[in-house]
Amino acid sequence: MKLLMVLVLAALPLYCYAASGCPLLEDVISKTINPEVSKTAYREVLQEFIEDDATANAIDELKECFLNQTDENLQNIEAFMQLIYDSTLCELF
Secondary structure (H helix, E strand, C coil), rough: CHHHHHHHHHHHHHHCCCCCCHHHHHHHHHHHHHHCCCCCHHHCCCHHHHHCHHHHHHHHHHHHHHCCCCCHHHHHHHHHHHHHHHCCCCCHH
């Protein structure tokens, strides 16, 4: 059991290198920021997490907030996310 734990802990940094460590989270964030992704397509990506109309409306409003941003703001958000992924605080994960 200890050997398995050592192997998992050794492999985790390689899996999480230069990213959040969660491909689903990264995909959702990139689709949130991308102005070419419509609200309908965005909702389809998150369909498995939508349980009711209130959640669907919240997802639409979130995407709408990003659709109303300038390209410069969206590029800054993308750069900010990369800084978070590369930060020393995220190295632990």
